Structure formats: C-alpha cells, structure tokens
Amino acid sequence: MAASSAKKVLMLHGYAQNAAIFSKRMGALRKSCGKDIEFVFIDAPHVLSPVDLAEAFRSSSETSSLDDLGAQEATADSDPALMPRGWWKVNAARTQTVGLEDAILQLRDILHKDHYHGIFGFSQGAAMAALISALLEKPAVFPPFLVDGKPPHPPLTFCVAAAGFRPTSPLCDSIFLPSFSTPTLHVLGRTDVIMVEERSKTLTDISVNKRIEWHDGGHFVPSKANWRNFLKAYLKDPLGDVPSPAPSPASQPASGTATPATPA
Template sequence: MAAFLAALLERPHIRPEFLVNGETPHPPLRFCVAVAGFRPRGPDGDAVFATPFLTPTLHVLGKNDIIVVEERSKTLLDVSENKRVEWHDGGHFVPSKASWRTFFREYLRNPTGSVPSPGSAAGSQPASGAATPDVIVA
C-alpha cells in the first residue's frame, strides 16, 4: 500500500477521484518503506504502475516469507526505479532485532544516505523474531 500511494502521488491525475479540487492532496513522498510489498493485481495496480515509480523505496523482504514470496515481491521491485532491497532471515513480519532497529532508525533519518545494511553487523543472535530478548534488571 505504501508503494502504491508513493507511485500515485507521483502521477495523481491517473486517478481523478484522488484529486481534491483538481489538485493533488499531497506532494510526492520523500521516500517509502515497503515491508513484504508486492504489486497489486487489477486495473488500479496496472494504471498506477504502468511505468516505474521514482520515489526512493526501501524494500524489506523475509527470506522465509511464505505469504508474500520472492516472486510476488519481485513484481513490485520491477517497477521501483529507485530501490534498496534488504533481506532478513525471518518470515512475514518487520524484523526487530537490534541491528534492524538501528538500521531503521538511521534509514528514516537519512533515507537517501549511506546507511549500512543491518546484515553487515553479523553476530550470534538468532533470526529476528525467533527469540525473545533477555530482560535486563538494573
């Protein structure tokens, strides 16, 4: 949905009912984050994604996602002109281990900057979402 909205805001006249008094209701987004994203099927998706969209987009995909599989995600990647793809070891969820939280924080602060991949900080932690962190008592 985030990518659909980003693409629609780039070319709002594709859907006249989206306009307010003939004008776009919002300027194009500065960036977009799509977790387990895919290109919607049907006339709306076909119209909005007829040409690639340009909004810088972070695509976060789970290597073990059985709901939105890689082939389905590729349909959105193919129409995302300015993309960054990050894979996590889990399934159909937003990764939450420390390296990912740090990555998301830094990415949201500077989406077009040089933010290191969350996978580059390899450690001995289990896959994101596979274990509950220990509680630290001070």
C-alpha cells in the same frame, strides 16, 4: 513556538491487522526513534469478516492463518480495537481489489490535512504504501484522488515497503506501470512463505529508485537491534549513505521480532 523537527511517517498495517496491533508490533522501533520520528498509524477502512479471512487464506496457502499474517491478536468478535482490517479485499484469484478506491480516498483525505515525509507499510500495507507513493507521482490517473483539481500532497520523500507486492487490477496497473520512482526501501524475509520472492519481485521490478534489504526471518518487520538502528538511520536520512544492517551474531536466533515478546 518552534515547529517540530520530527519527520512524520504514515504507517500502514498489514492485512488482518489494524493500527493498534501494528503500533504495538513496531514498539521497539518507535522507542528507538524517540522524538526524531513521528509515527502516525492509520486503520484501514474495511473490517474483515471470517468469510473474508477464509477467502484470503485460500488465496495464499492452505496452511495460512492469522499467525502467518502476523496478526494473531486480531479477532472479529471481541474488542473493536482488535478487529482485523484490510485496505482492500481479494478474491481467490487475486484479480480484484475490492474496496481499494475507498482506501485511496481515505488516505487522500489524511494526506491533504497534514504534511508527511514518508510512508511505511507492511504486507498489504506495503503494497498500499507503494501505491500511494506512485499515485502522488501522477495523481491525474485517478481523478477522484485530486482535491479541487490538485494533488492532495507533494510526492513523498521515501517509502518503506516491508514484505510488499504489486496488487493486480486495472487501477493498480494504471498507477504503477511502467514504473514508479519514489525512493523505496524494500525489506524482505528470506523465509517468508506468505510473500515469497517471486511475488515480492512484482513490486521491486517496477521500483526504479529502490534499495532491497533481506532479513533471515519470515513474514514480519525485523526489529533486532541491528535492524532497529538501520531503520532509524534510514528514516532520519533516507537519501543518505546508510550502511546495511549487520548480520545477527551466530549465537542469536536467525529471525527477528517486531516487539520483545511476540513475532511480527
């Protein structure tokens, strides 16, 4: 039997989301890509408690909520499949990435078992996607990432970081700085109050081989038809000459949605 020609993309959800929620939010894009792209959604290792969520909200803004983070379905006391998760936990000053090493090792094991063309992350997942992309460029800076002394996976062909940022910690600095060169598409929202431009620049400024695309909405992955078509074309040919998504018609709302029914 011939091998599948689909490109395999590792999908990393945002803070307080989980793989099931992110998969649902990306449903329109998944449908658009069909069999061309195989999306592999992964749960972050850390289940978040109400205390963790409250700490994160205080560290972002006084008005933050699960809705703001694009995770209003997440709940800590009902369906386990909807429990909010994170790639790491944060303190109020955002100077500690507690549990980040566990997430790196989880992704090391996933990458070691299969081949992925690229990685796609949203919010904290975008930071994690960029971090893994950078780490695959110089895996020796974090020796536990190695498998039998070798990288678990070749460097990725591309990274998509939607509403991404550079986390602050000594480990992250050793991986990211002075820069990383994996071709990276940065998708940013002009009205994003969670990932404001100043914060997103902490990642784009160290991304050497970058492409930045802005949408008119907030903290979500845009999925109007023009963005679905753009992302599909980019995922199929990330190094090609893919035109920017056309502006939305004036008769349509400025902000997009990640699924037909709910904001992402």
